Amino acid sequence: MGVKVIPRAARVYIGCALLGAGACALPALRPGAAIPWSTVALLAALYALCELPARCRLLGRGLGGSVPMGTGSFFPVLLAAALLLPPSAAALTALPGSLLARVDEPPAAPRRAWRAAATALAVWAAAHAAGALDSAEALGHGPDVPDFPYALLPAGAAALTFCLVLTALDGGIRAAADGLPPRAAWCGLLGRALAPHTVHGLAGLMMAVLWRSAYGPVSALFVLLPMYISCWVFAQYHRERAAHQATIRALVQAVDIKDRYTRGHSERVGHASVLIARELGMPEDRLDVVRFAGILHDVGKLGVPTRVLRKDGPLTPEERRIIELHPEYGHEMVRGIGFLGDARAAILHHHERMDGSGYPYGLHGDEIPEFARVVAVADAFDAMTSTRSYSRARPVPTAVAELERCAGTHFDPRMVAALVSALHRHGWQPAVTADTADDPAPSAEHVPPPREPLPVQPKEHA
Amino acid sequence: MRPGAATVGAVHGAALLLSLAGLGATLWYGVAEPGNALAFGSLVALGELARWGASPDEREPAPLAAAGALAYALLGTSGGTATTHGVLQIVAVVVAAGLAGIVPHIARGRGPGRDHLARRVLTVGFAALCFQPLYNSGALVEHLGQSPPYALFLLLLLVLTALCDAVLAALLLRARTGFPYGPLLRDELRALLGIGSAVCATGSVMALGVAAAGLWALPVLAVPLLLTQVSFRRYAAVRTVNRQTIASLARATEIAGCTPPGHARRVAALSAAVGRELGLSGAELTVLEHAALMHDIGQLSLVDPVAGGATALLPSGEQRRIALLGGEVVRRTGVPEAVALVVERQADPYREQPLPARIVRAVNAYDDLAGGDGPVAALDALERLRLATARDYHPDVVECLARVLARGGAAGVTSAPTG
Numbered sequence: 001m002g003v004k005v006i007p008r009a010a011r012v013y014i015g016c017a018l019l020g021a022g023a024c025a026l027p028a029l030r031p032g033a034a035i036p037w038s039t040v041a042l043l044a045a046l047y048a049l050c051e052l053p054a055r056c057r058l059l060g061r062g063l064g065g066s067v068p069m070g071t072g073s074f075f076p077v078l079l080a081a082a083l084l085l086p087p088s089a090a091a092l093t094a095l096p097g098s099l100l101a102r103v104d105e106p107p108a109a110p111r112r113a114w115r116a117a118a119t120a121l122a123v124w125a126a127a128h129a130a131g132a133l134d135s136a137e138a139l140g141h142g143p144d145v146p147d148f149p150y151a152l153l154p155a156g157a158a159a160l161t162f163c164l165v166l167t168a169l170d171g172g173i174r175a176a177a178d179g180l181p182p183r184a185a186w187c188g189l190l191g192r193a194l195a196p197h198t199v200h201g202l203a204g205l206m207m208a209v210l211w212r213s214a215y216g217p218v219s220a221l222f223v224l225l226p227m228y229i230s231c232w233v234f235a236q237y238h239r240e241r242a243a244h245q246a247t248i249r250a251l252v253q254a255v256d257i258k259d260r261y262t263r264g265h266s267e268r269v270g271h272a273s274v275l276i277a278r279e280l281g282m283p284e285d286r287l288d289v290v291r292f293a294g295i296l297h298d299v300g301k302l303g304v305p306t307r308v309l310r311k312d313g314p315l316t317p318e319e320r321r322i323i324e325l326h327p328e329y330g331h332e333m334v335r336g337i338g339f340l341g342d343a344r345a346a347i348l349h350h351h352e353r354m355d356g357s358g359y360p361y362g363l364h365g366d367e368i369p370e371f372a373r374v375v376a377v378a379d380a381f382d383a384m385t386s387t388r389s390y391s392r393a394r395p396v397p398t399a400v401a402e403l404e405r406c407a408g409t410h411f412d413p414r415m416v417a418a419l420v421s422a423l424h425r426h427g428w429q430p431a432v433t434a435d436t437a438d439d440p441a442p443s444a445e446h447v448p449p450p451r452e453p454l455p456v457q458p459k460e461h462a
Numbered sequence: 463m464r465p466g467a468a469t470v471g472a473v474h475g476a477a478l479l480l481s482l483a484g485l486g487a488t489l490w491y492g493v494a495e496p497g498n499a500l501a502f503g504s505l506v507a508l509g510e511l512a513r514w515g516a517s518p519d520e521r522e523p524a525p526l527a528a529a530g531a532l533a534y535a536l537l538g539t540s541g542g543t544a545t546t547h548g549v550l551q552i553v554a555v556v557v558a559a560g561l562a563g564i565v566p567h568i569a570r571g572r573g574p575g576r577d578h579l580a581r582r583v584l585t586v587g588f589a590a591l592c593f594q595p596l597y598n599s600g601a602l603v604e605h606l607g608q609s610p611p612y613a614l615f616l617l618l619l620l621v622l623t624a625l626c627d628a629v630l631a632a633l634l635l636r637a638r639t640g641f642p643y644g645p646l647l648r649d650e651l652r653a654l655l656g657i658g659s660a661v662c663a664t665g666s667v668m669a670l671g672v673a674a675a676g677l678w679a680l681p682v683l684a685v686p687l688l689l690t691q692v693s694f695r696r697y698a699a700v701r702t703v704n705r706q707t708i709a710s711l712a713r714a715t716e717i718a719g720c721t722p723p724g725h726a727r728r729v730a731a732l733s734a735a736v737g738r739e740l741g742l743s744g745a746e747l748t749v750l751e752h753a754a755l756m757h758d759i760g761q762l763s764l765v766d767p768v769a770g771g772a773t774a775l776l777p778s779g780e781q782r783r784i785a786l787l788g789g790e791v792v793r794r795t796g797v798p799e800a801v802a803l804v805v806e807r808q809a810d811p812y813r814e815q816p817l818p819a820r821i822v823r824a825v826n827a828y829d830d831l832a833g834g835d836g837p838v839a840a841l842d843a844l845e846r847l848r849l850a851t852a853r854d855y856h857p858d859v860v861e862c863l864a865r866v867l868a869r870g871g872a873a874g875v876t877s878a879p880t881g
């Protein structure tokens with residue numbers, strides 16, 4: 001994505017696609033071609049109308065896995081065109097919609113041109129596939145009943161062709177513009193696109209059947225309403241999802257209000273936890289949970305009185321006991337948040353140690369949930385490599401050496417090894433601490449809080 | 463007996479009567495066009511089966527079943543040949559298929575509410591009653607023919623049916639909760655724009671599709687609607703998560719020992735009840751509820767917790783300072799700006815406040831003062847709010863709160879004088 005300057009190869013590629021699209025549409029413009037212009041105009045206008053508001057709302061939100069659903073919600077119109085019209089005319093219906101729709105990233109003009117050319121080519125190919133299977137007869141006309149299980153065949157062929165051509169062209173532009181190797185560019189595109197296109201194919205077929213039926217084009221519009229609504233819901237979904245991530249951040253920021261020296265710590269622990277988990281080969285959906293566990297691990301500090309958290313001077317045993325309640329407070333707070341799943345256990349147990357000397361429950365080895373062991377290592381690593389008011393930041397190698405020294409007694413050696421190899425691979429930006437920058441009178445906390453893993457501090461309880 | 467029990471009983475009784483009449487008549491006279499009945503019946507049963515994972519407060523947990531039932535009610539022609547089934551058969555098929563589809567859910571103890579079933583039966587009966595007599599007498603085809611106006615007529619009928627459903631839903635809700643009818647109806651009508659319109663559109667397109675292409679149209683059209691259902695589910699799931707997260711954030715003050723347990727939740731529930739009573743609905747109510755949940759969050763910034771967490775007893779300058787701190791936190795959460803505004807303004811004198819802030823202020827003070835200590839403390843607290851209506855609490859809001867409490871809108875109070 002994000003190409004600001006378009007490479008030469010991509011320019012040539014887009015140029016070829018435009019020429020191809022032009023060649024496809026040309027027969028329709030020749031004098032004497034029997035084209036039902038009213039149908040073409042209606043479908044083209046319909047597609048343009050559908051795409052305009054939908055794209056305005058949708059784009060700017062996450063691309064990612066949502067692409068097939070997000071940008072192609074109105075492909076049924078195009079597939080209906082492929083079933084109803086001759087190939088050259090069908091290619092024309094795709095143009096206004098693709099040219100008018102909003103573009104999310106600059107440069108807009110080549111992106112628009114590319115989208116129009118690719119869609120037109122795909123529709124043209126789909127119309128050819130449908131035509132080869134006699135779609136015109138299968139759809140019926142007026143009072144004639146369509147030939148039904150057979151009509152599924154041209155519709156399926158059209159949808160499949162449309163999907164194949166579009167993904168092939170998309171993979172090509174990714175290879176040309178981003179310089180990806182072709183295999184990587186195509187990888188996964190088709191698998192993600194097949195299911196939505198099947199649905200679009202069915203909706204397109206129904207549109208075409210109703211368009212031709214005695215009830216006329218008006219009834220075909222009804223097919224679009226559910227599609228439009230699901231598109232709208234999808235946009236809402238993205239908006240709410242963004243809000244929900246902001247709410248998670250708010251929980252973290254509420255901690256920051258009380259305990260200023262941890263600023264940025266939560267996010268970094270989340271990041272380091274993901275590094276470890278990815279190294280361990282956890283699947284993608286588990287990574288999200290690990291990240292939440294890392295980000296929220298200290299949320300229970302909200303329950304610790306601010307006076308204790310910001311205390312100047314050594315903590316009394318009583319105060320230390322209060323601070324050590326924070327994993328339980330944290331667990332109590334996030335208990336009600338269903339989607340956090342195993343992250344909740346990680347929050348409760350992130351101060352357990354492998355030899356059973358941690359808290360709150362003094363669990364041993366494998367009794368400690370896996371995510372908690374991940375977060376414990378990430379937490380200790382970030383605590384050592386960032387500057388705190390009571391200690392300077394240590395360089396990464398020193399911190400790693402310290403972690404390795406405590407592996408087995410405090411930390412799970414597997415997690416430590418995973419962190420080490422992840423650091424080799426991705427490197428680490430230690431905290432550029434804003435902790436003290438905007439905090440004129442940093443609370444001189446010289447007692448490391450219990451998260452500090454180093455055995456310098458005497459153990460208060462087992 | 464609660465005042466709304468008669469309404470609920472009447473609606474349920476009507477639905478039951480209609481179902482029994484339908485089933486009886488169908489058993490007596492036999493089924494017209496059994497093929498159509500079987501196809502639509504299976505669609506409805508499948509649609510009901512597909513309600514797994516629906517949260518109990520979802521508006522339309524089985525959109526496919528609803529659309530299938532409406533389509534059967536509006537089915538005139540099937541693949542070019544006219545049908546003859548009547549209103550009672552439609553009700554019978556929808557009821558039987560619906561029951562077959564929800565048996566597995568009931569077995570797992572997660573069956574749909576009775577209100578929902580009653581509404582389904584009555585709305586399908588309404589749609590069928592509007593359409594079938596006209597169609598079966600031949601008047602419809604004579605005047606409109608098999609043409610675009612016929613399609614528009616179907617759409618019109620479905621809009622009417624949706625309105626009827628909204629009226630019914632608001633009626634039942636009013637009977638159960640005692641909230642004013644207007645805002646409830648407005649909520650229901652607004653909800654129609656969501657999944658309601660998708661159901662209506664699919665219902666009409668199914669009726670037309672079957673008319674034009676025969677029963678094959680059913681599976682072809684069911685797939686896109688399932689997609690719609692899936693995306694609604696995901697949307698609902700994310701909304702639930704948001705609510706849970708906000709509730710957790712609200713609990714933070716309790717865990718920190720700033721406020722007594724359950725305070726935020728009680729204030730939110732009571733504020734929502736008062737807001738409804740005062741005519742708020744939809745998005746405004748959500749803002750009010752979220753603001754009420756998070757109204758004490760500013761206390762987290764205090765170095766020492768307020769004794770008992772009762773901000774209502776603090777000097778007003780201090781109250782406003784805490785409110786401003788809270789607004790600052792809320793502003794960062796990504797919830798709508800309006801929520802932060804309410805939190806920020808909750809301690810201002812009522813003349814300078816927007817309505818939601820007035821509600822939060824009064825309800826919070828009530829909960830702080832009453833402290834859940836039984837009816838005497840509650841009455842005492844209300845009395846103290848009334849005494850402070852010159853500057854701090856809006857008199858209408860306080861009276862409304864008293865009404866809600868008198869109705870048993872929240873625990874602690876069974877009756878209170880209204881003025």
